[in-house]
Amino acid sequence: MFLNIGPAHPAMHGVIQIHAELDGEIVRKADIEIGYLHRAFEKHCETGTYSQCFPYTDRLNYASPLINNFGFAAAVEKLMGLEIPERCNYIRIIMSEISRITDHLTCIGASAMELGAFSVFLYAIKAREWLYELIESVTGARLTVSYARIGGVKADLPEGFEERCQATLQKTREVLKEVDQLLTRNRIFYDRMCGVGIISADDAVDYGITGPFLRSTGIEYDVRKAFPYFLYERFAFDIPIGEHGDNYDRYLVRMEEMYQSIRIIEQALDTIPQGPTNVDSEGNVIDPDLMADLGKFGKTSGLLKNEVLIQPTLQGSEKRYHDRVRAKSKEAWLPPKEQVYSNIEALMNHFKIVMLGHGIRPPKGEAYVAVEGANGELGFYIVSDGTDRPWRVRCHPPCFPIMAALGKILVGDQVADIVPTFGSVNMIAGELDR
Amino acid sequence: MEKSKTLEKIVGKFSEAVIDLHSQLGYDTVIIAKSALLEVARFLKQDPELQYNYLMDLTAVDYWKRTPRFEMVYHFLSLKNKYRVRVKVPVGGAEPEVDSLTSLWPAANWYEREVYDMFGIKFKGHPDLRRILMYPEFEGHPLRKDYPIQKRQPRVGPK
Structure with missing residues (x-):
């Protein structure tokens, strides 16, 4: 059958x-x-x-x-x-x-x-x-x-x-x-x-x-x-x-x-x-991208100290956790969320990684x-x-x-x-x- | 560059068929001529030292506008040596065709059907070469680069 x-x-x-x-x-x-x-x-x-x-x-x-x-x-x-x-x-x-x-x-x-x-x-x-x-x-x-x-x-x-x-x-x-x-x-x-x-x-x-x-x-x-x-x-x-x-x-x-x-x-x-906890929102330890920012635009360091509240859905991707869970590589590095919300360099960096036609290569x-x-x-x-x-x-x-x-x-x-x-x-x- | 034992053996035995080889990112890769595929596969499987008893994956890549256009990619695994090797075979022409590995591994049966379905590459000696993921009335081969992603076809059932 x-x-x-x-x-x-x-x-x-x-x-x-x-x-x-x-x-x-x-x-x-x-x-x-x-x-x-x-x-x-x-x-x-x-x-x-x-x-x-x-x-x-x-x-x-x-x-x-x-x-x-x-x-x-x-x-x-x-x-x-x-x-x-x-x-x-x-x-x-x-x-x-x-x-x-x-x-x-x-x-x-x-x-x-x-x-x-x-x-x-x-x-x-x-x-x-x-x-x-x-x-x-x-x-x-x-x-x-x-x-x-x-x-x-x-x-x-x-x-x-x-x-x-x-x-x-x-x-x-x-x-x-x-x-x-x-x-x-x-x-x-x-x-x-x-x-x-x-x-x-x-x-x-x-x-x-x-x-x-x-x-x-x-x-x-x-x-x-x-x-x-x-x-x-x-x-x-x-x-x-x-x-x-x-x-x-x-x-x-x-x-x-x-x-x-x-x-x-x-x-x-x-x-x-x-994991490394060398970064906090006070900016005691300066990491490379921040250093570049400071060199070029001295004013951004003040902005970084602003307390930015991020959305609940993004919790855990703030700067103090960032180094623990992300590779330190410029090609694939999405900046921490409170930086994206508070300064233009991080925003540009973010867009360069996620935008069509740019992105991770x-x-x-x-x-x-x-x-x-x-x-x-x-x-x-x-x-x-x-x-x-x-x-x-x-x-x-x-x-x-x-x-x-x-x-x-x-x-x-x-x-x-x-x-x-x-x-x-x-x-x-x-x-x-x- | 130091060659691994597998690459050395393949080059030693099939020096004429080997087009290129590299170990990019730590993964041994050998590109061989189409005619030698079955022999190389049999050698990899039956050589008492290498014992690549697994055909882990079989797929194709469409390098559109390059000749030869397609490349068959085989991933072998040796359970005994815990070692992997990748064999690539360029295939081109209007009616691309390679030898089927179904005589060596039954696993090749469905993989090759999938490649035939998605790329339109035919396999010589395959016992049951028909579409597997798409339906029989489907026209074209969707993973070819010249198949537009927006293209729609009527979904028709078996007659």
């Missing part, structure tokens, strides 16, 4: 279509049709400036947008040779790991719901909500965060973040324990997941699969360990691996990864450096930078022709190769097994179709 599943089916979280050829209940052939959410991400990136790409990257993997943000920023920084401050690296790690937990919670919660365990979904989403609140307090948004900047992040962590984060992680741990108690030894869940959707290690490598999906087959590859970026090499964490490459192992790997993420965040919170060249997204290796390949717009932006989405292999994984399983297998892929149409 020939059966069309999707693109709009209650058990398909994400728009794809599976053309399945069935023999009774057994799937004999499955052809996956994708592209329903294609939004021309790569084409649009070529038309705007580098900074204008960030909102698009939010919408790639919308379950963990911060990781996409940082991945794209890291690729441009690589191209420009920018060094970002230590504290900024720590912030990026903390926010990435929080995003990884939200992503895995979504995946596990949704898969469990599709197998009938609706309460698990509610528990998982409850914990995700706390983490989203945390993200909201830092970035100002829950989903469309656009928090990264080339050479840094938008703003420093808000006051009291560390305590709130610690408390939230503690609560999240309890939720994970609850989820674990509800699912791991649950007879129904176990029978539906174990031995279903098996992929061998060789196949996974041949298909180019990375992330939890690969690790469930027993191969220990994690970009954070293999090619440490930001400052991941400083943190102690383990890479959980599975054995059988089935849905149940993928569930276990994801559960353990969340604990490891919590471990990383806690270490980072303990050791996060306060990485030198000619190409760079491929990979970060460990929630689903696997998320790579950005950027070609610059020396102008303010990227010549080519290529996003290597982690769930694309998994979806390519899905047609093969489903064969031999029953129709009902499509749902947990597809759930364990954690397909995010936003990054799959771009």
Whole structure:
């Protein structure tokens, strides 16, 4: 029998279509049709400036947008040779790991719901909500965060973040324990997941699969360990691996990864450096751009002492936080907000960076930078022709190769097994179709 | 410039096919002639020392107004050595075509379909070369530089 599943089916979280050829209940052939959410991400990136790409990257993997943000920023920084401050690296790690937990919670919660365990979904989403609140307090948004900047992040962590984060992680741990108690030894869940959707290690490598999906087959590859970026090499964490490459192992790997993420965040919170604080609004320490200003226009030094109140949405990007979270590089340096509001030089500097036709200009060249997204290796390949717009932006989405292999994984399983297998892929149409 | 082991090996074995090589920003890159692509890829995969067992990414870049116009970009990863290499292949002509890597990596299947969809580059030996992100009735190849971003086409479903 020939059966069309999707693109709009209650058990398909994400728009794809599976053309399945069935023999009774057994799937004999499955052809996956994708592209329903294609939004021309790569084409649009070529038309705007580098900074204008960030909102698009939010919408790639919308379950963990911060990781996409940082991945794209890291690729441009690589191209420009920018060094970002230590504290900024720590912030990026903390926010990435929080995003990884939200992503895995979504995946596990949704898969469990599709197998009938609706309460698990509610528990998982409850914990995700706390983490989203945390993200909201830092970035100002829950989903469309656009928090990264080339050479840094938008703003420093808000006051009291560390305590709130610690408390939230503690609560999240309890939720994970609850989820674990509800699912791991649950007879129904176990029978539906174990031995279903098996992929061998060789196949996974041949298909180019990375992330939890690969690790469930027993191969220990994690970009954070293999090619440490930001400052991941400083943190102690383990890479959980599975054995059988089935849905149940993928569930276990994801559960353990969340604990490891919590471990990383806690270490980072303990050791996060306060960063250079050599600049305050009194102007005790004079940094290079201020010195140039003083030399040329002596009067501006008086203006700088004016107390400028910035909008609440820009909090954390004032001058006293600025050096902690932004690279000290003239090519990509957005001046602190109270200076933009109070003196003409900083305003001009700001416009030179953000205006169309001016903007950040990485030198000619190409760079491929990979970060460990929630689903696997998320790579950005950027070609610059020396102008303010990227010549080519290529996003290597982690769930694309998994979806390519899905047609093969489903064969031999029953129709009902499509749902947990597809759930364990954690397909995010936003990054799959771009 | 000191060459890495990978580049050295490729140059040693395929000296005629290598057009250029560099390690810009610490990423080994080799540009080879189209005819040698399959051989170089097979060598990278099967060489016992290099073992580039991952085809991590496959894409193309349209250098409009340059000849040859397109460039195929392959990113390989060796899990054993934790090392990456980039192989680039210039492709041009009115009907650009390169060899398919599907015989070596099944991963190439969907990537190549995407490149065909977006750039109109054909792949010799590909088992199932059809559009993947766009619908079959779509005209043109959207990531080509001469495809205007504002262009609209009617969305038509399968007949």
